Amino acid sequence: VLLSKGGEVLIADAVAKISEDPAGDGFPWKADATPILTEEDILVKMGSMPPEPGESGLKGVFVNSKNYLPLGWVTQAEESDSVPFSGFKLKPYVMLGKDAALAEVKKMGFASDWDSYKKELAAFQGPEVLLIFDPGRTYGEKIIMTTSKEAFAREMARLQEKRDEIIEEFERSLRVKVAG
Numbered sequence: 265v266l267l268s269k270g271g272e273v274l275i276a277d278a279v280a281k282i283s284e285d286p287a288g289d290g291f292p293w294k295a296d297a298t299p300i301l302t303e304e305d306i307l308v309k310m311g312s313m314p315p316e317p318g319e320s321g322l323k324g325v326f327v328n329s330k331n332y333l334p335l336g337w338v339t340q341a342e343e344s345d346s347v348p349f350s351g352f353k354l355k356p357y358v359m360l361g362k363d364a365a366l367a368e369v370k371k372m373g374f375a376s377d378w379d380s381y382k383k384e385l386a387a388f389q390g391p392e393v394l395l396i397f398d399p400g401r402t403y404g405e406k407i408i409m410t411t412s413k414e415a416f417a418r419e420m421a422r423l424q425e426k427r428d429e430i431i432e433e434f435e436r437s438l439r440v441k442v443a444g
Contacts, residue, residue, distance in 0.1 A: 327407045
């Protein structure tokens with residue numbers, strides 16, 4: 265990565281550019297003009313996607329904000345306007361490893377966010393549960409946890425459909441730019 269004085273990314277693949285042009289004859293190198301769609305871009309475009317009220321296999325769960333970063337809800341603990349998922353601005357969803365959560369409960373007891381939900385986690389038939397951000401607290405808390413394999417499959421399909429729409433829209437915009 266090649267950064268400007270202000271810390272902005274000028275060239276993401278600087279190592280490759282230096283390898284291609286070790287003498288720097290072509291410097292300053294032009295950045296690849298092909299736009300890319302990052303995982304962060306997709307999640308930003310998704311926005312919050314809580315399920316409809318009353319769906320089966322879902323439960324509102326409390327997660328302490330100090331755990332947002334370790335769980336992957338945010339990429340930076342301190343809120344920042346330049347970082348989409350920071351502070352209390354959460355990603356639309358994350359995956360929680362069932363075994364890791366149960367191990368945390370065993371280690372920390374009631375101090376673990378997952379202690380109150382250990383029965384649901386232990387009974388869940390899969391290695392990961394899906395956690396969905398719900399700013400409207402439709403299920404009583406800001407975070408919704410899938411508690412059944414069926415709910416997991418249903419909600420993952422709903423989220424994947426939105427992801428696919430975003431990717432298709434992006435790819436269509438590239439085709440329009442190439443054709444135009």
